[in-house]
Amino acid sequence: MGNYKDYYRLGFIHHLKNVEFSNIFLDVTLKIDKTELSDEHFLNVLSKAKSHIAFMSEFGEDSYKHPLTKVIREQTAKRRNLLRSIRRFAEAAILTEGAEAVVMGEKIILWMEPHFKSLYQASSKQQKNTVLRLQETMQKGKVKGVEEALEALGCDKLFTEIISLTESIDEMRDVRSDDFTEMKRELQRKRQDAFEDLNILLSTLFNFSKVSGPNQDVYISLSKRIKTTIIEYSAELQSRKTQARNRKDAETGEDVQDEATQSDTELGLSDGASEASDETKIADDNAPAING
Secondary structure (H helix, E strand, O other), rough: OOOOOHHOOHHHHHOOOOHHHHHHHHHHHHHHHOOOOHHHHHHHHHHHOOOOOHHHHHHHOOOOOHHHHHHHHHHHHEEEEEHHHHHHHHHHHOOOHHHHHHHHHHHHHHHHHHHHHHHOOOOOOHHHHHHHHHHHHHOOOOOOOOHHHHHHHHOHHHHHHHHHHHHHHHHHHHHHHHHHHHHHHHHHHHHHEEEHHHHHHHHHHHHHHHOOOOOOHHHHHHHHHHHHHHHHHHHHHHHHHHHHHHHHHHHHHOOOHHHHHHOOOOOOOOOOOOHHOOOOOOOOOOOOOOOO
């Protein structure tokens, strides 16, 4: 059968998605556990590997939901509504018959107009950038009389609240980011520990299959079943990488590096362009949790 590392070829496991890692770990350990074996040393090694099963749900498809996420979403929505309210106050002022109100409304519209599209964006990061640009434009006097116009139309307190919300959201995002970083580090440690014990279990299994004795046939048969399982997961990974490479080739029309040789070692923590992306995944389905 050769060296067990060549026989089982476990290196690809480092590149599996977290949910796939959980699946292969459970698949392999439960297959072995169902086989009636009596060797005390092997059973001790199996028991050590099985101790990680309790943590496998942490590598599943569910997100780790942070309690601040709901608050961030609520405050982001409130900030967006306040921005829209200022615009509506300005538009209403322009429709009045009072000349001064019309002028004030026009100043506010001129100030906000470059950012009309972003006023309707759900992403808290996009909103923050809009608020900072509006604040900078007002402070540097790029549009004259904006502060006076806001005060005249009763919108100055609304913009002050928008600034306060922006600072509050930033602080909460920093706290949540620190918490997620620590959670990610803990997840990486658990996955590494589980992989090491799985590796020991499989090396022990293969070594027992080479030892003559009444149970050698059982160990050989089990080794072959485990090898088949491992090959199936490896094939799924290679198929996914091939599909991703082909899609990238089709999109760019250029030759790209084989993904199997690229660094694929980070657990993603990102904020996308939508409000839903404020829910950061720790057990990310699209990136491995440990270095390969």
